[in-house]
Amino acid sequence: MEIKVLKNVMIKNSAIGNDNRERLLxxxxxxxxxxxxxxxxxxxxxxxSLAELNKVHPCAVxxxxxxxxxxxxxxxxxxxxxxxxxxxGGCHLDARMVSSALDNLDLEKIKLLIIENVGNLVCPSSxxxxxxxxxxxxxxxxxxxxxxxxxxxxxxxxxxxxxxVDLAIACNVDIDSLEAEVKEVxxxxxxxxIAANRPESLIEWNEWLLDYVKKFRKGRx
Amino acid sequence: MEIKVLKNVMIKNSAIGNDNRERLLxxxxxxxxxxxxxxxxxxxxxxxSLAELNKVHPCAVxxxxxxxxxxxxxxxxxxxxxxxxxxxGGCHLDARMVSSALDNLDLEKIKLLIIENVGNLVCPSSxxxxxxxxxxxxxxxxxxxxxxxxxxxxxxxxxxxxxxVDLAIACNVDIDSLEAEVKEVxxxxxxxxIAANRPESLIEWNEWLLDYVKKFRKGRx
Numbered sequence: 001m002e003i004k005v006l007k008n009v010m011i012k013n014s015a016i017g018n019d020n021r022e023r024l025l026x027x028x029x030x031x032x033x034x035x036x037x038x039x040x041x042x043x044x045x046x047x048x049s050l051a052e053l054n055k056v057h058p059c060a061v062x063x064x065x066x067x068x069x070x071x072x073x074x075x076x077x078x079x080x081x082x083x084x085x086x087x088x089g090g091c092h093l094d095a096r097m098v099s100s101a102l103d104n105l106d107l108e109k110i111k112l113l114i115i116e117n118v119g120n121l122v123c124p125s126s127x128x129x130x131x132x133x134x135x136x137x138x139x140x141x142x143x144x145x146x147x148x149x150x151x152x153x154x155x156x157x158x159x160x161x162x163x164x165v166d167l168a169i170a171c172n173v174d175i176d177s178l179e180a181e182v183k184e185v186x187x188x189x190x191x192x193x194i195a196a197n198r199p200e201s202l203i204e205w206n207e208w209l210l211d212y213v214k215k216f217r218k219g220r221x
Numbered sequence: 222m223e224i225k226v227l228k229n230v231m232i233k234n235s236a237i238g239n240d241n242r243e244r245l246l247x248x249x250x251x252x253x254x255x256x257x258x259x260x261x262x263x264x265x266x267x268x269x270s271l272a273e274l275n276k277v278h279p280c281a282v283x284x285x286x287x288x289x290x291x292x293x294x295x296x297x298x299x300x301x302x303x304x305x306x307x308x309x310g311g312c313h314l315d316a317r318m319v320s321s322a323l324d325n326l327d328l329e330k331i332k333l334l335i336i337e338n339v340g341n342l343v344c345p346s347s348x349x350x351x352x353x354x355x356x357x358x359x360x361x362x363x364x365x366x367x368x369x370x371x372x373x374x375x376x377x378x379x380x381x382x383x384x385x386v387d388l389a390i391a392c393n394v395d396i397d398s399l400e401a402e403v404k405e406v407x408x409x410x411x412x413x414x415i416a417a418n419r420p421e422s423l424i425e426w427n428e429w430l431l432d433y434v435k436k437f438r439k440g441r442x
Contacts, residue, residue, distance in 0.1 A: 039363025
């Protein structure tokens with residue numbers, strides 16, 4: 001009974017996720033879903049890259065959070081449309097929530113939609129939101145042993161941003177070992193090393209993303 | 222339909238949680254449920270406190286993990302009985318899993334049962350495992366703004382161990398503000414500041430816990 005209901009929930013979510021993707025595609029919007037543990041640096045990443053991204057492809061942000069609007073407030077001076085979703089204790093965003101958020105955005109005016117998921121290294125992996133690219137921000141403060149332990153999240157990511165690399169020595173984490181394990185779990189994912197609070201460390205990732213979005217848009221035209 | 226099933230799951234879990242607590246009580250076993258985000262330091266805490274605790278109250282450990290036995294392996298030279306639960310991708314331990322684990326422990330030989338939950342700052346808050354004390358390990362690397370954002374987890378904790386305090390300056394986190402917010406969310410919880418990799422920082426917490434367990438056992442006798 002429980003399993004059957006769970007299966008139904010997942011099937012429904014996938015269908016709505018696909019609808020979201022088609023709807024976004026019609027408007028030429030590329031969507032990324034950013035996942036991570038709590039405090040791994042998703043919002044700091046946006047604080048320090050949104051202006052650069054927005055110069056090339058007009059952006060909008062959907063902020064997922066259990067209760068507060070704190071992350072949205074941190075981004076409010078970035079001059080991009082922003083919709084807050086509060087899950088009221090829920091452990092992940094789902095496709096239906098994102099669909100409602102899309103109703104509140106003028107999709108004709110944006111080219112890159114960035115969805116910041118709830119901080120959780122387990123549940124969000126199972127929920128397709130309609131994104132084109134899933135980006136996992138992983139903080140090295142969580143240790144080098146997590147890719148195998150939280151394998152679903154690492155497997156489902158197209159890109160892994162290894163964050164807070166400046167704390168590697170203090171946290172006694174060997175970044176090469178960590179990256180090797182990421183690759184062991186998910187051979188095809190792209191990996192960047194960043195310190196999200198240092199904008200200069202984000203240049204390579206920003207350029208890769210902008211180029212990826214450009215190719216997507218070319219493929220569409 | 223989905224809500225009804227979820228409600229049933231929770232009611233069933235609470236009932237089994239209560240059964241676990243009664244079963245443990247009969248054998249004079251005090252149980253703690255340790256929760257946290259991934260990589261916040263639960264296993265390091267056990268690595269550096271288990272020997273001290275075990276000297277006073279014979280311990281056993283139930284290790285919760287999605288897939289691997291890595292944490293259990295880290296603790297295997299601590300000479301305490303150890304049961305591994307793999308949730309196979311599940312985002313939390315539940316009371317039924319713990320009940321099965323108890324079948325594999327000689328409860329007459331232990332006095333303090335330590336359950337290390339899956340690393341997740343959302344879902345485990347809703348699942349009573351039958352513990353007497355819930356302990357949240359919070360790493361300051363996750364920032365000072367999380368108690369409000371992940372309120373259920375902080376509200377449900379009897380004790381919050383603020384960990385990795387040696388990284389506070391590097392992470393630009395004001396520990397006093399963090400602690401004030403913990404207290405705002407949960408006035409009655411007990412807070413300790415620790416660096417789990419430094420055993421000397423654990424003395425106060427260990428003593429508090431040992432004393433708490435002693436009082437519990439006195440109340441019972």
